[in-house]
Amino acid sequence: MQYSAYTPRVQETQGRRDRKKSDTRDALRIAALRLALEHGYDNVTIEAITEAADVSVRTFFNYFDSKEDAVLGLGYDGGAGVADALAGRPAGEAPVVALRAAFLEMAANLAERQPLWGQRMALVRANPQLLPRLISSFAAFERRIAEGIAARTGCDVETDLYPSVVAAAAAGAMRVAMAQCRFRADEVTLTEFLSSAFDVLVRGLTPPEASTKTGPTTC
């Protein structure tokens, strides 16, 4: 057979091996997510996932450390988007303002960067047991943000508390926005919630109205 003259696919940068690996990983992630959404997280065995992806059970564990990692699609960037966006903000901008802009930028690109994001959120809503792992996956995310803040303020991530505290607050704001988003509306409004949540940080955590008065305020 003389197929050799053709270039069957655009080769990009990877070899066949890496391409297959990537395919297998995607197949497992997608199958895991789909099955978990259809039948419920604990009603799906790893065996079922591997059969859907047409690999052996043992292979599954070559790609993911646990079933949770597979359905949540973990083991990846972990907020590289926000970190890049943060690096792109002007140096003079106040840290929190820069963070706000970076997060909103990320939210805008979310759909294309993470096409499965909506489904994952739905899955977590339906299976709260997944929440711990999801939340803890934000740790790496927070770390990257802290590094970005440190670079921008000249602090040391290891010894100064400032970058880590700001990063934790920002990550918390995002988490809250996502939670609200889960209970209220669809993906489209994440930007709005995110914006509102960051307003609180930008305002310096002061109450919504009449911050100088003494009595409790209505929001």
Next chain:
Amino acid sequence: MQYSAYTPRVQETQGRRDRKKSDTRDALRIAALRLALEHGYDNVTIEAITEAADVSVRTFFNYFDSKEDAVLGLGYDGGAGVADALAGRPAGEAPVVALRAAFLEMAANLAERQPLWGQRMALVRANPQLLPRLISSFAAFERRIAEGIAARTGCDVETDLYPSVVAAAAAGAMRVAMAQCRFRADEVTLTEFLSSAFDVLVRGLTPPEASTKTGPTTC
């Protein structure tokens, strides 16, 4: 045997059954923590824990949902201390200032309320696999803080983002302080780290020095 005339122990409010239950729970928690510290978390089977506590394996699962819950001592208050302390602060105080005071108060009482706290921190440091579960256990904690803030500002926890965002920021500050504490010193200095972390929040998340200047600052 005529023990009936005596009152062998101060009875308080519980009957023998509840007392035994409490004892068993404590025995399991303590045994789990001790064994995990001695041999490493994954080198300790639930069977070993139950043998040390002298109950059956099946009984273990009547008290805890998982091995992690046992070693981390979960299934309890979840920040009742901070919530109470927060409720005790004057109403006119700014939310963040009140939170700061409440957290420091809790830290001061930590030793007596949670005598095993230091050991648990050491365990988590030695076994980072426990971190996810520990972090996620803060969720209930955060919720209570959010409710306290909501009550104090007249917001609604469900619909307003403010209480949740502030609670997330505060919980994050505590988490960061604990992490720093883990890597640097012993329990005694948690108060200091906590104080520094909350300074960042009280300051409105502005950088450590020269917040009005434009260039990056040294901390």
Next chain:
DNA sequence: AACCAGGCTGCATTGAATGCAGACTTGCAT
């Protein structure tokens, strides 16, 4: 004393997760 609810236990089962060793595929150099 007798009854009953609730806790403890053993047994069996499922399924996640890991180590190991052999077979196969891929990439590369000859």
Next chain:
DNA sequence: ATGCAAGTCTGCATTCAATGCAGCCTGGTT
């Protein structure tokens, strides 16, 4: 093309966490 080396996939065996069930026993009640 051919052979080699590295990396992958796979089956098998094993350990152990976790759950359901059914029976026994203990503590509290009348």
